[in-house]
Amino acid sequence: MPIAKPSRRMKPSVAVLMLLAAVAGLNGCRKPESGEVRALVIADRLPRLADPLSGDLSPGDLLLVGNVAQGLVRFDASGDIAPGLAERWAVSDDGLSYVFRLRSATWSDGRKVRARDVVRLMERQLARRRRDVLFDTVGAVREVVAMTDRVIAVELSAPRSHLLQLLAQPHFALVRGNSGTGPFTVVREEDHLQLTRTLPGFDGDEAQEQRVRLAAAAAPAAIKMFVDGDTELVLGGTVSDFPLTAVVKLPRGSLRVDPVIGLFGLVPARSEGPAADPAIRALLDEAIDREAMVAALGVPGLQPRVSLLQPGVDGFTQYAQPPWAALTLEQRRAELVERARTLFPPPVPAESDGGDAPAEAPRPTIRVAVPGGPGGEIILQRLAADWGPLGLQVEDAGEGTADFRFIDEVAPSASPAWFLRRFRCQYVPVCSEEADQLLDAARLTGFPPQRVRFFADAERIMRAEVLFMPVAAPVRWSLAGRDVEGFAENRxxxxxxTDLRSANGARN
Known part of the structure; x- marks a missing residue:
């Protein structure tokens, strides 16, 4: 991808020239606060600041990266786009050019942040597009150019209204060495991380300082510390540990569940065995009692679903539904059992070894990799209850070979592209080449209605071939005390x- 060198004079497009003028008139805003916030992330170790490209980072690592090494933009508490390293930006009328003006900033070694450095880091990120499903979602980015020392232009091959949502993800944070550009600086202590953010005063006012003491603990310990008042904020909860919140008395209103969109269900884990047979996948998919699983998990507001695309993605009002969706499970059960007998003929009983009755024949086994913790146990128990009447045995795959894997992944934007591209042949063992071709066509078209049509056709194929067995939306939860007024759930x-405690409510 071309990068502007200091000595090279780029010839910007007309749209970029217009945006260079418009971007000067946009302003960010911030809210001063004070008072240290004691926070915990559910993890087995303290988060570490690392380049997102260096490997798979844990959720705790991504939390830290997003707060210490922001990208051009970041999310505010409500999940809306806020200024990051870019203090302002503008988008051309045709949606093909984004121009960002960088704020004055330095790296931890005191070196000034320049546009060409940012472009170089972004080039490394974009180079991952063919190897990583998240970076693949920014495939429409055609060129990133340093226009001046503080102005960057991102040009697209087709409009992408969700680009800022993707760039705000911590995976696009800009890490140079072991440092970022804020909004916090971090110092590692023996058992916690000390995060500090200084906001300059206005009109002669004193500077405001925000401080967060960030530690890590396993879910049971984190919940207990919150109940005991030893921490004010617990982050990073998933379906794995959500059932633990039901066995303690939490302060009223402290349990906060994010209204996220994403993928929560089963995906084939290998191209052999039961997962390779579309008829078996269809049988198992139809036999899942989604209402019972959702009820067993007990997550407030969680709704069962049978479509691959989740209601709430932009541009869609209708979703591919399997033909059996209009019938209840009881209405389908007899036919499911009959299909199971055809797909899994009863095995011949083993011979007895001493005149006793013949030993019971082993049942066909479906091995599933599920999340850890009590949430994973509930999922496995429900699958056993649903697939057992079909004559099947369900086992936890553990560290061994799995037939199916239960995934719980939050979408990085409200675009349908990530949902569908997640199942491209380059990323999964069981796929549809026809659907892949439709996704390629969607990327190339510049006509939004046609793009939606390609997505709808790809979803229909993927759902018909059962490349994914949807159950509900992902599960993400936090615990927030009453003095952490700045915390909010988001999609x-x-x-x-930042801004967790208002100045009026701050307590030192």
Whole structure:
């Protein structure tokens, strides 16, 4: 991808020239606060600041990266786009050019942040598009150019209204060495991380300082510390540990569940065995009692679903539904059992070894990789209850070979592209080449209605071939005390640590 060198004079497009003028008139805003907030992330170790490209980062790592090494933009508490390293930006009328003006900033070694450095880091991120499903979602980015020392232009091959949502993800945070550009600086202590953010005063006022003491603990300990008043904020809860919140008495209103969109269900884990047979996948998919699983998990507001695309993605009002969706499970059960007998003929009983009755024949086994913790146990128990009447045995795959894997992944934007591209042949063992071709066509078209049509056709194929067995929306939860007024649930489950406590409610 071309990068502007200091000595090279780029010839910007007309749209970029117009945006260079418009971007000067946009302003960000911020809210001063004070008082240290004691926060915990559910994890087995303290988060570490690392380049998102260096490997798979834990949710705790991504929380830290997003707060210490922001990208051009970031999410505010409500999940809306806020200024990051870019203090302002503008978008051309045709949606093909984004121009960002960088704020004055330095790296931890005191070196000034320049546009060409940012472009170089972004180039490394964009180079991952063919190897990583998240970075693949920014495939429409055609060129990133340093226009001046503080102005960057991102040009697209087709309009992408969700670009800012993607760039706000911590995966696009800009890490240079072991440092970022804020909004917080971090110092590692023996058992916690000390995060500090300084806001300059206005009109002669004193500077405001925000401080967060961030530690890590396993879910049971984190919940207990919150109940005991030893921490004010617990982040990083998933379906794995959500059932633990039901066995303690939490302060009223402290349990906060993010209204996220994403993928929560089963995906084939290998291209052999039961997962490779579309008829078996269809049988198992139809036999899942989604209402019972959702009820067993007990997550407030969680709704069962049978479509791959989740209601709430932009541009869609109708979703591919399997033909059996209009019938209740009881109405389908007899036919499911009959199909199971055809797909899994009863095995011949083993011979007895001493005149006793013949040993019971082993049942066909479906091995499933599920999340850990009590949430994963509930999921496995429900699958056993649903697939057992079909004559099947369900086992936890553990560290062994799985036939199916239960995934719980939050979408990085409200675009349908990520949902569908998640099942491209380059990322999963069981796929549809026809659907892949439709996704390629969607990327190339510049006509939004046609793009939606390609997505709808791809979803229909993927749902018919049962490349994914949807159950509900992902599960993300937090615990927030009454003095952490700045915390809010959001649809991306990305939580900034800025502005957690208002100045009026601050307690030192």
């Amino acid at each position: 991306f489950a990305r939580h900034t640590l």
